[in-house]
Amino acid sequence: MNTILDIYKIGRGPSSSHTMAVKSIVLDFIKKHPNADRFVARAGGSLALTGLGHKTDFIMQQVFEESFKFTEQSGKVILDKTYQDIENPCPLEMTALYEGSQDVKVVYFSIGGGDFAKKGQEVPAVQFEYDSFAKLQSNLNKHIKDPSKLVSKEEFEHIKKAWQTMQFCIKQGLTKTGVLDGGLNYMRQAKDRYSKKDYLSAFAYAVAEENASAETDIVTCPTCGACGILPAILYYQKLYNQLDDSQIYRALIVAGLIAEIVKMVMPTSGAAYGCQAEVGVACAMSAGALAWISGGNIAQIEAAASIALEDCLGMTCDPVLGLVQVPCIDRNALKANSIMNYVNYAMFNMTNRVRHFDKTLLAMKETGRDMNERYRETSTGGLAEQYLKDEKEFFIENPYS
Numbered sequence: 001m002n003t004i005l006d007i008y009k010i011g012r013g014p015s016s017s018h019t020m021a022v023k024s025i026v027l028d029f030i031k032k033h034p035n036a037d038r039f040v041a042r043a044g045g046s047l048a049l050t051g052l053g054h055k056t057d058f059i060m061q062q063v064f065e066e067s068f069k070f071t072e073q074s075g076k077v078i079l080d081k082t083y084q085d086i087e088n089p090c091p092l093e094m095t096a097l098y099e100g101s102q103d104v105k106v107v108y109f110s111i112g113g114g115d116f117a118k119k120g121q122e123v124p125a126v127q128f129e130y131d132s133f134a135k136l137q138s139n140l141n142k143h144i145k146d147p148s149k150l151v152s153k154e155e156f157e158h159i160k161k162a163w164q165t166m167q168f169c170i171k172q173g174l175t176k177t178g179v180l181d182g183g184l185n186y187m188r189q190a191k192d193r194y195s196k197k198d199y200l201s202a203f204a205y206a207v208a209e210e211n212a213s214a215e216t217d218i219v220t221c222p223t224c225g226a227c228g229i230l231p232a233i234l235y236y237q238k239l240y241n242q243l244d245d246s247q248i249y250r251a252l253i254v255a256g257l258i259a260e261i262v263k264m265v266m267p268t269s270g271a272a273y274g275c276q277a278e279v280g281v282a283c284a285m286s287a288g289a290l291a292w293i294s295g296g297n298i299a300q301i302e303a304a305a306s307i308a309l310e311d312c313l314g315m316t317c318d319p320v321l322g323l324v325q326v327p328c329i330d331r332n333a334l335k336a337n338s339i340m341n342y343v344n345y346a347m348f349n350m351t352n353r354v355r356h357f358d359k360t361l362l363a364m365k366e367t368g369r370d371m372n373e374r375y376r377e378t379s380t381g382g383l384a385e386q387y388l389k390d391e392k393e394f395f396i397e398n399p400y401s
């Protein structure tokens with residue numbers, strides 16, 4: 001059974017599916033084949049198409065180099081854009097080569113939010129306690145004043161660590177200026193937004209920019225690409241509404257339980273279901289958490305999470321140059337600014353309160369299934385395609401640097 005630890009993974013971005021999970025896969029395979037002479041990691045699908053921008057090749061090479069520092073073993077990395085697997089958009093074929101005996105080949109899938117599975121694996125790769133809001137409802141309702149009763153001591157300790165990591169990341173991001181690597185000439189915004197007293201945006205930019213640069217550990221909530229929204233909301237509440245840390249831990253539990261439900265229904269993966277499954281879910285988590293902070297009852301928490309998800313239905317994933325920068329970073333800040341509206345609608349719009357999170361979630365899943373793969377983290381459609389058409393116009397020297 002997975003726990004809230006699996007929702008809030010702590011580590012380096014820029015992508016939970018393209019770097020975090022890939023790192024875990026390569027480590028898992030090396031560990032299972034300690035006596036192999038050589039290894040080959042062949043990434044396909046979205047991992048190959050956006051791999052350079054998402055640092056997929058870099059992280060695989062790094063794992064090989066670190067693992068084989070004191071051995072004669074070696075590893076080769078391939079981003080193979082022709083390699084597709086009909087079962088999953090993010091396949092990673094791992095091969096262990098042995099001198100004089102048979103090679104071993106295993107296909108893994110990166111399934112979103114830093115999770116992975118093996119092709120052919122029978123049990124569901126992620127298995128949480130709650131698979132619908134309807135099921136969570138009575139338990140959360142019973143402990144609405146103190147949701148910490150719904151998690152173990154270990155989970156609670158992890159939540160504390162996650163909150164420390166989130167705050168550190170915001171503080172780091174607020175100190176930095178300059179252009180992010182990757183070729184887009186993206187200028188960091190966080191410090192500037194802070195100086196202009198646009199604090200909520202500044203906090204979201206700070207985390208999303210730290211994630212894009214992979215310079216500081218972040219917390220998946222539910223993914224790396226969408227990691228700026230929830231910390232921004234909570235840090236703003238701490239600083240400007242005097243919310244103490246013990247309440248923030250409980251808000252993180254509410255948000256985490258909402259993410260658990262989502263993950264039981266569908267992966268939080270832009271490559272599988274578009275950005276609605278990443279930023280959309282981050283909005284649902286944040287709106288649910290803020291509704292709880294605002295004293296909302298269980299129906300209002302559900303309505304807030306549901307309205308947030310509704311507003312993100314159909315949101316595509318088309319990162320320019322395969323980087324987790326455009327549209328990802330602005331989107332974190334813009335959506336952080338929408339959370340209060342979602343919550344206000346849920347708390348005060350008493351005449352129209354028919355909201356079912358489970359139904360909205362199923363709608364999101366179906367929408368994602370119908371989405372053309374050009375808009376599911378392949379960087380072949382949408383913004384990614386348009387920017388490439390006007391390459392000369394966009395990839396000029398940054399006029400503000």
Ligand code: SF4
Nearest residue numbers: 225270275278317328
């Ligand atoms: S567009 Fe959304 S899903 Fe795609 S990489 Fe950016 S944040 Fe992730």
